[in-house]
Amino acid sequence: MAHKNLKLNEPTGDEVKTTTCYMCACRCGIRVHLKNGRVRFIDGNPDHPVNRGVICAKGSSGIMQHYSPARLRKPLLRVGERGERKFREIEWDEALALATKWLGDIRARNPDELAFFTGRDQSQALTGWWAQQFGTINYAAHGGFCSVNMAAAGMYTFGGSFWEFGEPDWERTKYLMLWGVAEDHDSNPIKFGLGKMKARGAKIVAINPVRTGYGSIADEWVPVNPGTDGLLAGALIHELLRTDRVDFEYLVRYTNAHHLVIRDPGAVDDGLVARDTNGKPLCAARAGIQQPAARPDAAPSGLHATSSGDGTFSLLPPGEGARRADVGATPPYRVVLADAAGILPMVVGEYGLHDGRRAVPAFQLVAERFLADDYAPENVSERCGVPAPTIRRLAAELAHVAFDEAIELPIAWTDTHGRKHATMVGRPVSMHAMRGIAAHANGFHTCRTIHLLQVLLGAIDTPGSFRYQPPYPKTAPPGNKPAKARKPDGTLTGNPLGYPQSPEDLLVDAQGKPRRIDHAFSWGYPLASHGLLQSVIRNAVDGNPTKIDTLFLFMANMGWNSAIDTTATRKLLCARDENGEYKIPHIIYSDAYDSETVAFADLVLPDTTYLERYDCMSLLDRPISDAESAADAIRRPVVAPDRDVRPFQDVLLDLGARLGLPHMADADGNPVYKDYADYMVRHERAAGVGMLAGWRGSDGSRAGKGAANPDQLQRYMEHGCFFEARVPEAGAYYRMANRDYLEWAQSMGFVAATGPVTMQLYCEVLQRFRLAAQGHGEVQPPETERARVARYFDPVPFWYGDDDTRQAVRSAERAAQTGDALPDADRSRSGRCAPSPRPSRPSEPTGEREASFPLSAITQRPMFMYHAWGSQNRWLRQIAARNVLYVHPETLAAVPITDGDWAWIASPRGRLRVQVRAHAGCASGTVWTWNAVGKKRGAWKLGKRAPEFVEGFLLNHLIGERAADRAYANGDPVTGQAAWFDLKVRLEPDPEPHVPGHRVELAV
Amino acid sequence: MRPSLSVILFTVLAGAGYGLWWLLGAALAAGIYPFGGTGILVPLAFGFGLVTAGLLASTAHLGRPERAWRALSQWSSSWLSREGVASLVAYLPMLAVAWLAYAHRPGWPMRVAGGWLALCALLTLVCTANIYRSLKTIRAWRMPQVLPGYLVFATLSGGLWLWAWLALAAGNVIGLAFPLALLALAVAAAVIKSDYWRTIDRAPVSTAGHATGLGHLGRVRAFEGPSTEQTYLTREMAFVLARKHSARLRKGAVILFAMLPGIGIVLALPYRAGWIAPVLAISCLAGLFIERWLFFAEARHAVAAYFPPRQD
Amino acid sequence: MTALPAPSPKKLGLVIDLDICVGCHACAVACKEWNDGGAFGPLPDDDPYGAEPQGVWFNRVHSYEVTAPGTGDREPGTADTLRDERVPGPPFQAPQMVHFPRSCLHCETPDCVTVCPTGASYKRAEDGIVLVDEDKCIGCQLCAWACPYGAREIALPPARGDASDAARKNSKRGTMQKCTLCVDRIYNETLDERDRQPACVMACPTRARMFGDLGDPDSEVSKVVAERSGYALMPEFGYRPVNRYLPPRPRRDGGNAAATEPAAEATLDIERLPPLLRWLDKALSR
Ligand SMILES: Nc1nc2c(c(=O)[nH]1)N[C@H]1C(S)=C(S)[C@@H](COP(=O)(O)OP(=O)(O)OC[C@H]3O[C@@H](n4cnc5c(=O)[nH]c(N)nc54)[C@H](O)[C@@H]3O)O[C@H]1N2
Ligand SMILES: Nc1nc2c(c(=O)[nH]1)N[C@H]1C(S)=C(S)[C@@H](COP(=O)(O)OP(=O)(O)OC[C@H]3O[C@@H](n4cnc5c(=O)[nH]c(N)nc54)[C@H](O)[C@@H]3O)O[C@H]1N2
């Protein structure tokens, strides 16, 4: 008898709607299949540029997120104590009236009393603009604890970044180094690309203390010790320099390698690039092969100084003059504009400027730094955990692929000097790096070191190398600076976030103290381009620098996995003053689900799920572009909410109108925008530039710039909810200096001018801050902060250990108090590669702390979970409902602990009882676990005995929010990036190793 | 394999029932059964009780017990189906014997019916044993001791109940041959089971390297399973029993199903203490219950090799 | 029918590339999603938000640590810290991690079909797909016991804690469920031609899963199996799996690298010249 009920031709549903996934920030195109009004199936949109039809575990299970029992249903007003999770359901009118009252009072009093911080959203183009209209400087998203080190290092170095703003040339790269990447934002494209590379036989090297996921399929796994990548990358640079495997032509064309750096210790411009009176950088150029012994030419027009001499120059390092004689006579030079075409620039040597001072090409400073013994493979290998021969081999492999296996594409293009090139030469070596680099207190400099490695190989935006994704490249750094002042109408002069270029751009008061609640753009973290969400709660409770009235959070689980030192953060949220009032008077929170943070809010504004609202992935924000095309996308309501919830963006615009904010309410107080969809279509940031780039112009015929088009959203929906503008073929590579690209980018509104982007091998911006710390300029750091700023604002990247910051600061303070002179460069283990004098010796032996907490503890993202969101998903939690601590078997044996036992992981902060399992795929000095699987009982509508809290755990409890010195946040001294992965721990056995159960015991 | 109560009850109880039936039937066929009428009906009914209780228990193992009848269709290939058919067919001679006994009709019809009953009961036992024996995936169940073992256990446990009835019906009179035969069976049961345990303890365990086909690359160790929590597969097939538990249980099982009955028989004979027989029969069932529990708990399914070792 | 059909020339199946599988579980979840709402669904879950969440999946992803004997940079773990069996021998190298998706292999001569007492478990004559007829299955689980690959799962009644499952029509509780090779997709005329593929294959972001006719030596899947020495799992059971696994390619780490010692440019004597000096004569043009 046949299978009677075998239905082979059932339609998937009765309707299919395309939209954009939001189970993570990758933003793939999806098709939502509906049946009887319910979501029946979600699959990848095969026409979508991001995912080309594939869909990940999170995306497929979005259906269960959408129907999660933990969805919020109605606005909530707190009736119990904070943290008790006792609420009263209220109507939207009441909720909005209350919020309007709180915020209205603040705006009348002092807009900065609103701290508005957002988490994992992609609506910063809206939220940042809203903060600007409200007039608070206290706005940021979560980038400060996410990966601002990557963003800042990239933007200040080459006007782009890893993250999701660039990608390896998946089609052509022959060698990919993955530095500290477990998953990253470009979730599907990376997997897609890796699959392609493997099929092509390209080599993948995973540099990571842990081997899982991407590392599993890599050809080579380099188990580096956490926090030492800067040393490893430095040693690779050392080897490339030593063996002369550097793309000099690339350097002098596209970077500031040849720019002359003034050598005039003590002068106000020491270490800055020598410039003409128009501010154009200068370089030393060979006077011309055809004209031997020519005298240096007259100064370039506008130079005020006199010519410096007769064509002779001294050599560096000093004392080499005699040996120089072997090689022949010194070439004559002249000082010319560095960006001139057709010159023959010098990259080493010391040259006289027209004012008689000396200067050296930036490259020489870089080369001196990395050729030093500090970065010799033998000297870094112990600290990195990578054998010296391996380092040398990796360097040789990089050079081999970049130079001996170079590729040349027959694509004609025109450079920014108007010169035509028939082909594009490619260095098919690519790198990708993410939080393994970012989440350390040395991440900014480490990331810059990796970028330098790429640049020296000529491997940025060439065929086969790392590629920019439009709208990048921008100038390095991009021109927007953080707004500091308010206009008469109460709005800020610009966006609260940006890229400071000199001390004048900081948000500090006359005493040099921070102005922002998160201390971003202060002397503690001058380049904190994404803010420091991780510090907001503590500072707000401390009233440092000032008290705030309302903490307005959106989509950030600060009560749990987003918090550094979760237990302390949860206490702080409930802290009261002497009058019994909460120290943070009001907390408004928008979440879509019953997360841990909801429990701490006074007013909860329930958001819709991603299938119930309009959203916008704008080119003004974090677009969905890939290297081949600029692209943006929308999300649109696929089903109507079955609860009394509203899209947060609608609510935000509504609040803006109720508050009468400029551009949100008209003169009569009526809302300017009906809702977010209306805003997406009609709002213009600049003439013709709006949230969406596609189908602009009244007839929808314009791309990039054009008048608003009322049918725009309709057109998006007809086209899979995305818009794509392909980069012209001639603009495929060399975009930093490719006229074909830059003209297109300008027409799209991405860049203001079509000038070249000069990569900053030597980062002059950093030197400006260092000069201030040395007592120059209008805006200088307070005395106590000088040593720290001077040390970390090194224009050439360097490596320092995780104990460096603390010691540096402590002794700097002491030095400031006692008036001691700063000792000479310290050559102790942790600061060995420090270029500028370390302010002091450690006050306690470095070894002591290392001995008591000898292991590094880090986390990784599971591919199938997105932070906290996944545990409410009935399918995903069937994959992982608990996490364990993975430890190398040798390390386990040394404690001793048996595989599978319950034991303790302890840091100076306290200890956690966790289950331990052996994993030979990790460095023996590293322990790790999956991130954010552990949950707090009571949240996410999970049962009372859910493994997520009975057995699972969050490492965050053990991470201190302050750096060991307590003066600064536990993070990067340049950007403020949270140093999650600097955590040091030890393991302790438990007397009852077979009794399950997670516990937290913290030091008081 | 996870020891499931319904399957243990089924094989232990129905096994005893069929054991009893086949001995009774054989005795009737051979014409050596000492009683007629009620003397037949009581043990027959007792066997009926055991068999039916066992069969009913077995349906509790089914996901869709209401469709159990469908299991009769595939007798041409499936041992489970054959067992189903045989178990039902066995009710026919049982009814025949019952009717003949009720009607007090000894002689050839009873001999034929008895033989038929013995044959069907034996066949059912063989089918049951073959359900397990035929599974290539569970090495322990493919051991040569499984079929004889199952027959011996069934005969012993059923036989003890028959002996109990005989002793009772004859007013505590016990013969010599039957208890001695049971004694021999008890010894055989102990020997077969010990031999079985020795064999499975020595059998190589399939490794992850083998299961994944990656063994040629080196040592393969399961790092993470597909789920951090238990699933049907891990509960059902990756059930592992700690060695120390198994040693204790094995001892207990042999004491209960073989040693106590054996010693009991030896002691009962000189003292003509037939009353002890039901105690011994219960002891044997209890022992077999543990034995059967172990039969599952100690059997490692091939699929277990894919999973990380259980931590709890 | 429980009897196996005569071998069909068409042998539909999957080929899984262990060289590029990153263990992302996309295939497993896409499978769960498709089938939960499809002709063979729902795939019931028990205690989905509670202490013991579990449910029926047709495809599950494992991960393994593979440690080759040899002397690596890293010493091995000592045997007694690990609970499972270890192969004795020389020290082990740093391990390779291999992710391993596991679903029905649509065997040619599997016992999961022949042990079935009801005929619910059957193999299609036309394409070799092994299916369960949910209307006939009594949930005796013998087929699951007979499958060495763990490809069959069942949700047993009664449901613990989850009413919504019971509320769903046509609950498949109590009947055996397994990979259907997406038979309700691959022939589905209501789908676009390009979508007539298994859900797991369409989802896989690395393209580690391929679907096709392994009976046709000229098919893409057969060719890649031949080229990459695709293998069948545990052939000794004699079930003759149709699905094939492509083994990890040899990793090109240190040992097999193209360049070993840094080759300085031939013209340059790096020993003689201090590095900075030698660049002085470099004629670079901009
Ligand atoms: N599935 C999924 N995807 C996500 C997310 C998610 O939660 N789930 N989150 C998204 C977000 S917000 C972000 S920021 C990105 C982050 O994406 P990733 O950067 O991939 O984030 P992590 O998982 O933190 O991975 C950090 C990696 O660095 C390694 N590592 C740690 N310390 C070091 C070190 O010192 N050196 C080196 N070389 N490696 C080190 C860790 O072992 C780990 O593999 O992912 C995004 N994508
Ligand atoms: N130990 C450790 N901690 C870490 C990290 C780590 O690597 N290790 N990574 C850090 C990094 S990089 C990041 S980005 C953070 C991420 O951490 P978060 O951004 O805090 O965490 P998420 O879990 O992504 O979710 C934030 C909140 O958004 C809510 N949400 C989800 N969808 C919606 C929606 O549609 N609307 C609204 N309004 N809310 C929604 C969720 O319910 C959740 O409460 O974690 C950080 N914490």
Ligand code: SF4
């Ligand atoms: S990668 Fe992210 S956006 Fe893409 S399908 Fe997965 S969850 Fe959705």
Ligand code: SF4
């Ligand atoms: S894999 Fe298992 S279920 Fe699938 S055909 Fe083979 S034996 Fe049967």
Ligand code: SF4
């Ligand atoms: S569980 Fe169903 S399909 Fe499997 S053997 Fe039993 S009746 Fe057949």
Ligand code: SF4
């Ligand atoms: S072929 Fe279909 S049913 Fe089988 S594993 Fe893939 S998605 Fe699941």
Ligand code: SF4
């Ligand atoms: S989707 Fe592909 S890469 Fe991911 S686990 Fe499945 S087979 Fe592996």
Ligand SMILES: [Mo]
């Ligand atoms: Mo992040």
